[in-house]
Amino acid sequence: MGNLEPVKPFPDSEEMEISFGPQHPATHGVLRVLVRLDGERIIEAKPIIGYLHRGTEKIFERETYNGTIPHTDRMDYTAAATNNQGLVGTVERLLGVTVPPRAAYIRMILAELQRIASHIIWLGTHALDIGAQSPFFYTFQERETILDLYEEYCGARLTLNCMRVGGQPFDLPEGWTGRCRAFVDQLPARIAEWEALLTNNRIWKKRTIGVGVISAADAIEWGLTGPPLRGSGVKWDIRKVFPYDHYDEVEFEIPTGASGDTYDRYLVRMEEMRQSVRIVTQCLERLPDGPVMAKVPKVIKPPKGEIYFSVEGPKGELGYYAVSDGSTNPYRLHVRPACFVNLQALDVMSRGLLVADLIAVIGTLDIVLGEIDR
Amino acid sequence: MSIRGFLSSVFQIDLAEGLAVTGRYLFHRKATQQYPEVKPEPKDRFRGMFGFSEERCIVCHNCAKACPIDIIHIADHFEEVEVEGKKKKKKVLDRYDIDVKRCMFCGLCEEACPTEPLAIWLTSKSYEASAYERNERLYFTKERLQSWEGVQPYPGVATPDEGQMPDDPTGASSRTAAEPRS
Amino acid sequence: MAEQDSATPQAQAAPKPPWEEKPVAPQPQDAREHPQVREIAALLPDAVVAATEFAGQVTVAVPAERIGEVCRACKDRLDYKFLVDLTAVDWQGRPEGRFDVIYWMHRFSDSRRLRLKVLLADGVEVASVTSVWKVANWMEREVFDMFGIYFANHPNLERILTWEGFSGHPLRKDFPIEGIDTGAAIYPDVYPPGGGPVAGEGGE
């Protein structure tokens, strides 16, 4: 981080350099942070990534357009539905296809359930890192129900591969909407229980208030998106700014924090879960019937051209930049991952904090190394 | 600090709230399943172990083309076949191998298969195919895809050569149609 | 019978829903008069080499040596405070320049996005925009790592996804898809006798 000179507390402070990870239990995957400490205080935290680099963008260049979808499941492996939604949306705009409303509503339901599931993983592991063991199990019990709903719809729990260019490969099994409605109705009570455990717990407040503060201007300067940006008070959500998939026909608010610390991001994500519940309920009520797949040729050959399309993933703006040369394989398919850009702010957020807070900051950024390293 | 805040901090209301939640969960119904004894029930569309039927396969290579990681290897040759007097060339399958150790069970092959009912399908509700040695045990040839040697089928699921059908893993429909099992 | 007849023709006459018809692909048009392009042209007259609009997104081609200046103008005067994405495309064998470096920026005031494109020959340096947007630091490091494009006065231009000793730039079109031998232990593909890929069975 050259353009941020390390802050030296006093001239003769001898520094201790600790390599944090990549197999450390609290780094949410294979992240390595080279931390220069003065005693307990962090002078500089330099994230080192690339341990999970599988060359996804190179593989994209040899796949057919529908063949790339299983690879997107493995980028942000906690939010496969929103990854698929992004890629599929990009190719549909390249082809000029409009998706039938029923498919769009099914996609919105799957994406919002995925946002809840991703925030659940974040809450479970974040609380576990800060020491509270039990929320992990309560949250994952709810996530099991979501995974069962996914398994029932598309056959897989984590790597869904549940969307195709032009719509949905299959329709909802009967009784699915009833089970989904039952789950979504009881979720706010569960969220209230988790909040009772944490929100006004004095130890939780002491560990999160004022930790990893980033101002709104800095957040924009460092390109943060999603909950980290909204935590600093910037009211910005792709679903409202560039509505896709009928998000404009659904009412929901965008929660924002005030001071941009870990506690505000925690509140923002908890509120986002409630808003997702609202969206899913409205989608289930308004689910139109009709076909789930548009008229799309069997072999997809989009015209020459380039397009950028992004969705509001649970971690932030997940963008796809597709360049097509008219053949059945994408010439270049670049992914703009939210975690990769959010992680870059780790150094500026954890300056001057203690080692224990580095864990809290990594947790609050909600990073997934599959999406960072691609 | 507000009076309520002071009182709650002295009498630990916030801590007591947390304790109450965990205390309630102490008597909550447990969520763990005893796996070896209680096997979790996969849903109908669960993408599990491959099912394959040689007679329904028309050797069109669609599944091999659709597979994102090209792990379906098919070798075939043409044969002269007498059909109602006319000489017709018919494709015969030599080799239909799936390198299951690399497979990610994405289900694109099943969607690409044009036959009705499917010649290659994944909705077989079975997921126990682990092995100690991957290069040999997890490389499924045509015979092993049908006999499921080395795969622990889910209780009640018949193997493909015992009449398992894509939409009915237990193979009940084909049995009653073909020969009622004694 | 009568109203049944009248019902069916009326259904035909109603326009079929868009997802029934064959998809109509968007066409690239020249976008010199587009307001966003005219803003830039007004500020820096000779900065706009070409401007196209495809599916509602405006792309402005900018000469390589003026990119720092144009980005600074976009951020300060045209209020493009947020650099969403910075990437590159390798058009191997294209005479006017092998690489495209793409800057995709967003303006909060009226939520509009703009794409700047810079044509680069292989081995030519382009000015780094880390001084304009701090977020460009890692994005430029990734473009360097994947394409080998050097960014002048970038704070610490080093590989980010691959390790230091890695030779070659993976996302170049001439980099083999199977990867190069880096000395790392790779489990060989062992097939049982008679197994393995059939000759000539490509995945295309």
Added chain:
Amino acid sequence: MANPWIAYLLVPLVKIVVILLTVILLAAYLSYFERKILAYIQIRIGPNRVGPRGWLQPIADALKLFTKEDIVPSRAEKLVYLLSPVIITVPALVVFSVIPFGTDTTLFGLLPQAIPPYLTDINIGILFILGVSSVGVYGVILGGWASNNKFSLMGGLRSAAQLVSYEVPMGFSVVAVLLMAGSLSMVKIVEAQRQAGVWFFFPGIVAFFIYFVCGIAETNRSPFDLPEAESELVAGYFTEYSGMKWAFYFLAEYANMVVVSSVATVLFFGGWLRPFPNVAALAFLDVIPPFVWFAAKVGFFLFCYIWFRGTFPRYRFDQLMGLGWKVLLPVSLANLLVVGLGVLLIGGPR
């Protein structure tokens, strides 16, 4: 029992063996109960494979730890590395010699005459407990330093700072009880509570709260389990220990938990007394023998330990020190003042 050989050698020896066995078994089964109760809090089942409903799990753990390979880091200080688990375990067990867990009993008529079940009753009981239990800090520091590992060094220093800084408020809260009891001997403290007719918990509720919080901090448990916080320092001061030496650290931790619980019971919850000992109306409670009362109260405290571990997040190190010095210490001093005033006005123990 006139024969001195029996009175001063055989009987204490039997008591020592019985007490040590029960403490070690209790510590082992405490690990089992902890895993079981923590599991039940977290809607899972916990160990249920070894023995009926997992009852033999502690035995299996002990056997495993016996047979585990004993790795000694190459450049560790061999002697200090081997000695520090002993330094931490011995004080934790020695302290049990003073804890009174029942009145004189004839063990349901087995003994010719009633003898006290506890080992000894020295007149500086509580001082002895505080003194001996603070020797355990050396085991932590030396263990951390001797294993020649950056993480365990940091864990050892942190834990030492924590233990030392929580001794002070704990001492003051104990002094508040001594004012009410008038004597240092544990048995006399219980007697004083019987004469006072009410447990010292009610008049000294603030002292109890401070004592219990400091007790949790002393044993590095739940909100204060910073030294071996997995997420930051990998495993704190016993990172490099394995096999039986690692088991000693855990035996010491669980024994300390039982020590803190039983001292809290004796000081604040009237040892083996039933609630409101002199109230005739509650006479029917006397059918429960005193030892069971003591065990029930200690059990409740141990359950609270495990309950806290399942619920609370972890303090950061500087907040933990801040809480110790800036909050608990002044409050314990103020409480000491108030209790002193109260004793002065109402008149202390006769």
